[in-house]
Amino acid sequence: MIATAADIVRKAIENCKRATTIKTEDLPDIIIEKPKRDEFGDFATNVAMLLAGKEGKPPRQIAEAIAKEIRQIENIKKVEVAGHGFINIFMDDEYWLSLLKEVHNLKEKYGTSDAGSGKKVQVEFVSANPTGPLHIGHGRGAAVGDSLANILKAAGYKVVKEYYVNDAGRQVYILGESVRKRMEELQGKDVEFSDDYYKGEYVKEIAKDFLAERSSAGKAQSTSTVQDFACEAMLERIKKDLQDFGVEFDNWFSEKTLEDEGLVNNAIEELRKNGYIYEDEGAVWFRTTQLGDDKDRVLIKADNEKTYFASDIAYHKKKAESGFSTIVNIWGADHHGYEARVRAALKAFGYDDNILKIIFIQLVALLRNGVQVPMGKREGEFVTLRQVIDEVGKDACRFFFLMRKSDAQLEFDLELAKKQAPENPVFYVQYAHARICSIIKHAKENGISLPTTEGVDIKLLSLKEELDIIKKLASFPDIVKGSAIAMEPHRITFYLQELAGLFHPYYNKNRVVADDKSLTNARLYLCEAVKRVMQNGLKFLGVSAPEEM
Template structure:
């Protein structure tokens, strides 16, 4: 189903092109306050500037032209903007198409989304969890709209952090043999999970075998947690593989031939040459060890060579400073840096009874994603992680998350779905007749119209998600439309004796049921099966 906002924009252009030169004219179509209409446009501002006219007078003129549209019920000028309300027939057509389940046309574009990509040095924490639900929800939305989507996890299994982990495991093995042995506070990786790994290692194990076993155990734990969180990946790519198969040396030699790599002070440097930043970056240290940056260049070369139309990286906000050097390398390799989009994910702060939950990763006392899932459930955790923009810090209230009241936004949305289910169950129980397709715009009351005028924005929201890469818009939409349903439900009976009126209202709540179901499924949250 084509987003209505796009149709509105096309209609505005078609109507105004008969009166004005619209070539290269930029204007917006957005959603105003509900009481003002379904959409607004600022096209009068752009036209007034081009035509040298007063904005207010131009808005009056634009409104009078748009009012003649066959799909607009009204077009009202206000402070230079024009607020538009679509005809009820448009609502009816969209509703019928939605309930029929029109097949979405498959798109040719291929998209790669890389997310989570946690270091395999321990259980994934809540920050990774937020990135997981953001990346997974983006993949769900793109797939729902017909795009070919690949989900990828980049395993950071090379470098100093892996050596530190293995050292920590060795120290815990010493303690298992000699309980009096004390593990110092300066040991980087601590906690019960390190001890459990140490217990599973056999004696006299070689370094490579030990490394392989430790990484396997941690990755299995990560995969199990993500599986419980309803997050799956199509590909798992090892960082170390790029060093072992020669891909890093190959790309560095390639960049050297193009003049982007120089040797200074016995180290290899990537020379920016004004690409994105002025500071050169080390690729290989004096002791011969490659930097993470070198491996990342090889990895992104591999991404581009697979021919995707869009590359999305979901990164923690602490990586902001890393992006310029990566973009510089992408430019140097001759790839289109505009194909790469970054979603920045801010930190999550856990709160219990109004107080922050203390965490210390160094002492192994941090709360993992698994801990939160076990306490409040997957549905609530996913929903809460999407209640704010990705680039905004999130406060996660554990006590609120466990409440089964309207205060809890997840419960509030799922309760609306459960109410609708109960109506259809009661319909069967009473053996009342229901004929699909009985909706009529002539029967619309105020609450029903408000509800459906919100419903018509669903596809707008989904396409907005693909453009802004902000899946929190779906949660926002659900939290906007559900109160309208509850208002309708409280004021109007659905299972009335009048068959025509009953079929009309059942079509509306069937539409709401599918709307809520669609929204929740796209953020990986289940719909309740029984009463709540």
């Protein structure tokens, strides 16, 4: 492995300690940043300023001492002390070129790390009720959850993707009844629909399917038979939508099993034992206010039905027991009022609620020709994920969902997403990849074979644009790591746009395949690396890297 900037600084400080120019024992975390301005070096660190207090010396003096040690380390071109005590480090070209080789050596592994050191993480996402098709909000959650899982895996975590199926309770009951009504209607009866019934087309379709598949078995169908059928049919549609969106789950966890296995009752009993349960007005309450919630919550209603929250505490108890170092819930932002009570539950069971990380997904506003598409949930007016995938394609859809950080509202411009032009970010990024493929193809057609690491003189990559691209490539592993730790997939999206934004101008100004054989080789070598990183990054996002478009 090639030394990172942090390694270099750490080594220099160790040397200072040996020389007793620095005496502090517990060193602060070494933060390396990439300065915005080239003149501040390739890397900069503020350790000297952080050490100044402990050492009782002016920061610049400490910085000078550290800088002197850094200068002794290989691959350093220049070290400067600047400002209040920044240490600006300039690496030599050889360093960057050796990082370029890393891309070729590691191939699809380039960008991965062991930052997570094999820790187990569960990511639960989508988890839409099987009472209707996935809408666009679920789609955003799906894109974020799936990409996050990819990124966490790349950063060395063991990831389990889970979908919590709300197949119990009132909503599925209503779904079953809605289907039953439609069946009666199909059989020629006059039916009335109460307001809370589901009225979408899919209900009619399921009713039709049921009649086709089951009616011969006997006419009297129990409520639960219809309900199970409807629920399963809905789940199949959801799975199909997700599959076409490139999302697969490791686990489909059924809410019903919690009740069937007595886990809900167990959870309530444990809370009772721990003194968090009381009864009032015929209902059973969980005293969540003792654990940071702003009101107590009902677990069992006066009519003896359990609330949704009752299964939810059992579910989170089970999650906590499963040995994950982190459990991630991806929720729609409208559920944020739920956070406090779920955390209260974890605490009541004796867990540190810091194991739970909740990512809230903000609304998606669909735009068509600059005008927002109305999205009332009533009367089937909402836009489904399926519709958007069909219109703009999976790739554009996923990319757009990942263009903003999750907790910011997202404008999704349908026309832009379809456009085959540079102002469309997905296109711009994919095109860079396709373009490189095309260059390589062109080279091959001219009898030039792809250079190997041994057979290339990368010193020929001496243009500023070339070094800038290499530096960008070199930062990819850190981007992935940061994206994983912060759980922010959108960083990859931005990174890829920036990389494409370096490559296109470079291409326009410089020929890759030209008369100079050695230079052609070196540039092809660079192109290959860009292509590789594009592929790796796009893969995290679940977006394809087309060879041609």
